[in-house]
Amino acid sequence: GAVVSQHPSRVICKSGTSVKIECRSLDFQATTMFWYRQFPKQSLMLMATSNEGSKATYEQGVEKDKFLINHASLTLSTLTVTSAHPEDSSFYICSARDDPLAGQYFGPGTRLTVL
Amino acid sequence: AQSVTQPDIHITVSEGASLELRCNYSYGATPYLFWYVQSPGQGLQLLLKYFSGDTLVQGIKGFEAEFKRSQSSFNLRKPSVHWSDAAEYFCAVGGMEYGNKLVFGAGTILRVKS
Numbered sequence: 050g051a052v053v054s055q056h057p058s059r060v061i062c063k064s065g066t067s068v069k070i071e072c073r074s075l076d077f078q079a080t081t082m083f084w085y086r087q088f089p090k091q092s093l094m095l096m097a098t099s100n101e102g103s104k105a106t107y108e109q110g111v112e113k114d115k116f117l118i119n120h121a122s123l124t125l126s127t128l129t130v131t132s133a134h135p136e137d138s139s140f141y142i143c144s145a146r147d148d149p150l151a152g153q154y155f156g157p158g159t160r161l162t163v164l
Numbered sequence: 165a166q167s168v169t170q171p172d173i174h175i176t177v178s179e180g181a182s183l184e185l186r187c188n189y190s191y192g193a194t195p196y197l198f199w200y201v202q203s204p205g206q207g208l209q210l211l212l213k214y215f216s217g218d219t220l221v222q223g224i225k226g227f228e229a230e231f232k233r234s235q236s237s238f239n240l241r242k243p244s245v246h247w248s249d250a251a252e253y254f255c256a257v258g259g260m261e262y263g264n265k266l267v268f269g270a271g272t273i274l275r276v277k278s
Contacts, residue, residue: 055207083265092254092268093208142207149264150215152198155208 052076053145055156062133063164070128070159072143078123079145083153084116087140099126133163168257170269177245178277185240185272187255196259197238198266199229202252211253214238225249250276 052075062068072082081100085093097113099105099120107113115137117129126145130137140160144153167190177183189195196215200208212223219231229240238255255269 053207092270095265098265140205144208149258150196152196152210152213152258153266154210155200157207158205160205 051151051154053079053143053154053156055143055159057159058157059160059162061162061164064134065132068130068133068161070130070141070143070161072126072128072145072156074124074145074147074154077145077147079126079147080123081146081149082120082126083144084118084126084128085142085144087142087158089140093142096128130161133161135163137161138163168255168267168269170253170255170272172272173270174273174275176275176277179247180244183240183242183245183249183274185253185255185274187238187240187269188236189238189255189257189267190236192257192259192261194259195257195261197229197231198256198258199223199227199238199240200254200256201225202254202271204251208254211240245274245276247276247278250274 054073056071084096087093096111097105097107099118101120101123105118120126142158144155146153169188198213199211202208211227212221214221214231222228227242231238252271252273254271256266258266
């Protein structure tokens with residue numbers, strides 16, 4: 050149980066385009082989803098927390114107009130990187146939980162490369 | 165600031181040898197503690213977690229961890245390492261004192277030599 054999927058697993062796009070990444074909880078309802086960014090050989094950096102039906106809460110330094118997060122249902126959250134630039138290239142990982150005591154369950158990640 | 169310290173960036177052990185990965189957190193009277201493992205290019209898999217109760221917790225793949233409040237530590241152990249354990253390991257702390265979010269350590273890369 051507690052499976053989280055992400056789509057796509059890899060995406061290459063041109064500078065200036067927008068990219069949408071989906072995160073789904075497959076066998077549980079996720080009241081809260083999280084989006085992380087991971088640079089090579091570094092730890093995970095929390096970008097934002099989203100609760101179903103509410104606006105996302107962004108961490109300090111994360112541009113909310115650039116990284117649009119939607120959590121429209123209890124099983125789906127999306128991250129849209131708008132007007133992507135090469136410096137946005139990274140590994141993006143989502144996680145989901147239904148209960149704070151259960152911990153977070155992570156998706157497999159999405160490798161974004163912006164040319 | 166809230167922080168999690170994993171002092172060892174890399175650790176190399178021989179297959180069959182025992183393993184201990186260190187983790188210390190900066191504060192919290194009632195932290196929620198986690199260990200995750202990440203293979204290259206993959207997401208994170210939860211190995212084990214501690215919320216309360218018995219301070220020695222058992223996880224998947226033969227791992228265990230011990231919470232020591234006096235040392236603010238949550239070290240991960242395995243008595244006999246297998247080559248398939250080579251990966252990166254992240255300690256994380258959460259709970260209400262951390263805003264119900266996870267704060268991750270920098271990670272420890274485990275190499276297993278045959």
